[in-house]
Amino acid sequence: MSQKIRILIVDDEESFVRSLSFALRTEGMDVTGVHSGEDAFLEVRKNQFDIILLDLRLPGADGMEVLNSIRNLDIDIPAIMISAHGDTRAAVKAVKLGAADYLSKPFELDELIHTINTVLDQNQTALELEYHRKRDVPANGLIGDCTVMNNLRTTIERVAKSSASRILLLGESGTGKALVARAIHGESPRSSRAFIEVNCAALPEQLIESELFGAEKGSYTGAHQKRTGLVKLADGGSLFLDEIGELPLALQAKFLHFLENGAYRPVGSEHSASADVRVIAATNRDLAEEVRLGNFREDLFYRLNVITIDIPALRERGDDIIKLVEHFADKQAKAEGCQPIKFALETVDILLAHHWRGNVRELKNLIERLTILYPAKMIYPELLPAEFHEDELHDEREPHQPASSNAPQLQDRLDTTERTLVRDALDQANGHKGRAAEILGISRHALKRRLQRLGLQ
CATH class of the missing domain: 1.10.8.60 (Helicase, Ruva Protein; domain 3)
Structure with a gap:
């Protein structure tokens, strides 16, 4: 379920604020009402809001001055200006100067709710466009009709339409985990909202937290402006975290907290925020082994390891x-x-x-x-x-017997060499088959077949 829309109403008519607050709360919104620009300024510093309903005519500073003061705090909140009868020209000017829209009193509740939803959708779209403008987004579509791919499509369709909010994709590097994540999003009820992708291995460790959860201006060296986190961009949609095994241990606890209840705190912020996000994580690592080695939190592994999808090589x-x-x-x-x-x-x-x-x-x-x-x-x-x-010692296929009298001797030498390589890999991995398979560059199932064929226990 999506989080409540958080609204700040700024109007000097107390009865208007009281009646409008009541009406919006009955629509399931979280409403705060104040009666002056100074109080509005204090509220946006203490709390996060999705939108502001701001009267043009206020005692002291007028609505536009209040909006500019908020902008100077580097807080980007869309504002709907409320104008009295005869102030339409001033309201239009306010929109040109940065307000998202305007309404003239008196207005119907349905009209206000429609305007709020339209402004919020436009704001979310603008954030997504700004994000995707800097990225080369791959086309969606899974090619192939072999049995394993047909089974994969069936699984994607079932999971996409389910209520599952935490999904783990497993597969070797290069198998198309990002494509599968995008397909899950595309077939889900969230498809009209954002699909945000981040590669945990590609980001510097010190920037991952601010990239995910956002950061306030001046919260760390180089933070010259407020950063919108990917979690906020993905609100209502899907967040794809590739190479989740690369997430630093220090951040894993914070990410686990977000997975549990959708709450997070931007870097440098004094208050928390929340987002309704389907998290799709992917890895080519053996996370169970990473847990055993102390590189990955066990509680985070079990929180992610509810719905898993294996991507075929x-x-x-x-x-x-x-x-x-x-x-x-x-x-x-x-x-x-x-x-x-x-x-x-x-x-x-x-x-x-x-x-x-x-x-x-x-x-x-x-x-x-x-x-x-x-x-x-x-x-x-x-x-x-x-x-x-070149002959590939690690080929998945059973070797063909050459039509030569020297074939048995040659095959014996190949088996001996392969047996040595497998033993060396198992020694390096302290007997762990999953790690040995990674060292050899083959799948765990392929290693199991080799152990059986070579007579190794």
Whole structure:
């Protein structure tokens, strides 16, 4: 459920403030009423408001002076100016100088509520546009129709429409966790509100808290103006935290508190705020192991680990690889202004057999590279990078038996080498299979199959 709209009414007519406050509270709003510009100034310093209903004619400072004083505090609150009959021209001038809208007395309650909702929606949209203007937002859409992808779509649809507000995405690097998060948001009742994405690993540790929860002007070195936090931007929508395992321990407790009740405190602020946000977190780490190592809070892990979705690795998606190749080839050709590259059958076989440790990201980068170097050409195996021609000890596939009398001896040597590598990885990981799989660059299930095939316990 969304938080109550917090309104400050500033009008010198006490009866008007009293009756309007009562009417708005019956609509489920949180209302504070004052009767002078000085009192309004004090209130916005002590408390957070979503919107101000501000009378143009006040004793002492008029409405515009009050609004300018609030702006000078670097507090960005949209204001609806209230004008008496005959002050319409002054109200229009106020809008031109920064007020969000105006109403002339007398007005209907329905008209006021409609204006409040419109102004708040416009303000939220402006914040989102300012945020997204600085970002390259990827297109939504999951490509492929293999079994694991169809199962993933079914899960996304079910979770998106549910009441789940804390979702954890698991998968190797490059599998498209951000795309899945965006799909969950897009199919949810929150789709009309903001989708805000932040990579916890990409932000300096000292800035993550202010990035998430916002910060007051002067709250830390370099804070020359008030910062709006991503949590506030995502209010009513979804907040996607990629690489949640990189969240510093010192911030994990504060983030857990936010997950529990939606409350948070901007850096340097004397009062708390709240937001109704669906949090979608993602990681390619084994968080249970991170808990054991003391790198991740156990209570935060259990709070996140309620609804989990596993994103399949590219090598598990079969012929979807070809669909993705064609998709990225068309997309990159448009970017380069040329015809799409094509792939010879033997090249396709190599792509299908490749391990794809970087998953979809690695495939996308390959197509971009080939399109730039060989625009509109047919891609034969010799045009592929060197790593596609090397034997991969960590290949997921069972090795084929060569038609040679030396095959058993060669296979024995390969098994011995692989057995040594696996043992070394297990030694480095102190016997923990999940960590050993990370060291080897394979999935935990792939390691389990290797242990069985190589006869290792």
